Amino acid sequence: MYEKLDKLRAEVERCKSKIEDDKAKLKAAEAKLQEAENSQILADVGALNLSPEQLAEFLKLATSGKLTSSGTASNYGTTAASTDHETDNDDETEDFDDEEN
Structure with missing residues (x-):
């Protein structure tokens, strides 16, 4: 008589x-x-090769809105990091070109 209720209770459980x-x-x-x-985040920050003091200054500038895109990155030693990304993109383009041919 209460089988339906028992089944519903079991389903709820x-x-x-x-x-x-x-x-x-x-x-x-x-x-x-x-x-x-x-x-x-740690990998990205490590790629910048900044001292803790430089990193603190960089973050302070970034959060204050005073960070500009013209030349600021080179002031903080990020040229090597940007070069690595450009190299990676070149490799991907070469692979893509090979697949098309």
Whole structure:
């Protein structure tokens, strides 16, 4: 007589259990994302080859809006970092050209 209610209660419990599992998966995925973002930030900052004092000044200028695009990057030793990115793009273009032929 109460079989339908028992089935519905069981379904509710399965859904609750699944929600808890999904919350745990979400938390783990968010932690992985945060770690990847942190690693990328450290890699980008490391590529600038700045002293801690230079980095602090650079960030202060950037947050104040006083950072300009003309020549400022070279003042902070980022020419090597920009050269690396340009080289990577050239390699990708060559690979793309090879695939077209």
